[in-house]
Amino acid sequence: MSTLLVGLFVVLTVWRLVRYLTRPSSLLVDVAGPAKEHWLKGNLHRIFKDGIAYNLELVKKYGGVVKVYGLFGEEQLYVSDPRALHHVVVKEEHVYQEADMFIMGNRLIFGEGLVSTLGEQHKKQRKMLNPVFSLQNMRTMLPAIQPIAIKLRQRLIEQLPIDGGATEINLLPWITLGTFEYITQAGLGYSFDALGSNPDHEYPVAVRSLAPTFLKIMLLRPLIPVVVRNFSLYWRNKIVDWAPIKPLREMRRLVGVMESSCRNILEEKRRELASLDTYKGHGGARTKDKDIMSILLRTNASSTEADRLTESEILGQMNTIVFAGFETTAMATCRILHVLAMRPEVQARLCSEVRRAKLAFKSAHQLPEEQRWQDVELPYDELMALPYLDAIVRETLRVYPPSSLFNRTTTQTATLPLQYPIRSASGAEISSVAVPKGTTVIISILASNHNKAIWGEDASMWKPERWLTPSGERISEATVEDRNGMQGEEGSPGTKAGVKYPGVYSNMMTFLGGSRACIGFKFAEMEMKQVIADLISTMQFSLPSAVDAFGNRKEIYWRMDALQVPVVRSPAGDDRSAQVPLDVRLVNERDFSE
């Protein structure tokens, strides 16, 4: 580690220590939780590194609000109680805000996008962007991006033996390239041909390198607000030039590539839209303006002065949408394929459902006889209505949320009311918790989605049937309706005695709830369903069967990090490199359950 990095680390350590030693005596003293397990990391290393089991154990032992220790022993609250989370993300969202270092760090990287703004500015941006992600827009967007799944499928098929035998493919890079192409085509209206001959264009490479580079300078994150508030851009650049910290300079370079690429795309898009408008004036059809940025530019141009986004806010949305929508969806799609590989009977039922639907569509629309059913593309409403596919996607997102934990910090003293009372450290039953100003609140998406009081005793089991009626129909929209309120309808999954989580999607917290909930969840759902339906029509996935020289077989394990990341356990793997190796072969008649 360079001298400066050590120096900064020491300054940070001393600053944190002073803050810790001069803090008021703990106001969280009566909240129960595990003992501090490390002087520096508190319990964080257990929460992140020991994954799902440790997180669920915390809640089982202490309930919906747990006191845990963060860096330098800072007391934090680990929250999964539904009423408490309703307060955090909906009712008192202004009190539980993203930390300064998060917002300011995002602003340096992405510009003035949704993930970098708070309060009125964030509200204004959501008001402009929410309609862009409407159902109607998803419907018209789908046909424009369907060819991506076909291309992804083709690239995989090229690697398979033609005799129908299986071969092992690491699906992660392929799914990642596919998701990248989806989000750039649908989000920016621009193709980097990620699945073609030039996957190494500098923009995709910069986007993919961003998170790993950022992780190398994570420790500097708490310094961001101090630096941003006290140094001009000129001096900040000088600091980066002088500091002997290579990843910091690399980070600046990546941000530069992302910024200039988006600027060029935006200019091109404006020219394109202008010419399409002229074309439309002559009665022509539009083909290239279905993407999120085109819709945003049009909506913005026709909105009032007060609502309109500035140039810098528009640019800020571009990298934000690409970054927020790409790895999360790639990991979720890989997780579905992994689950299908573990459950051949589920895969067979899904194959049959997709085949039935495509054949029915082919016949209803009198498509040419010679068109294979595998190549029929279902429109949005038909695709979204497939009950078993829908149940598989929902259940995977519930049990295995790609991001498990998010932080908020209280801007003032607050009280968190609880749905389910907990035992305090002194043994009393308490139904609310006093939260001091400046407390870090960890929103546990994972523990919420596994809460037995809401999802039943089998909450941690992957059971797609919970989203289906006994006869296999999808539980009606009226009961699985997405709402931000606390009241749920009895009988719908994720509702018990009228209580539900305030999640924006299917009563679960995977996409969060409230005004900062994921804006792209309908897009993610559509993309995952389309990719899975297309892949499953032609290919069969199973767990890796090859054994190494010592007789070890690869076992995929999802490590908990900022995202849940698939690795191969030792001894067959290194426990670190992200990968999803599955056996893949062409589908045959025996792969269908009917």
Ligand code: HEM
């Ligand atoms: C399975 C895939 C996805 C998951 C699990 C997911 C999850 C989330 C979560 C939990 C948040 C809240 C983060 C926070 O409050 O700090 C969020 C925010 C966001 N997501 Fe997603 N997301 C996914 C896909 C997408 C896609 C496809 C897009 C874009 C097309 C997208 C765009 C965004 C944006 C722009 C935000 C920031 C919203 C705001 O602050 O107002 N996400 N996402």
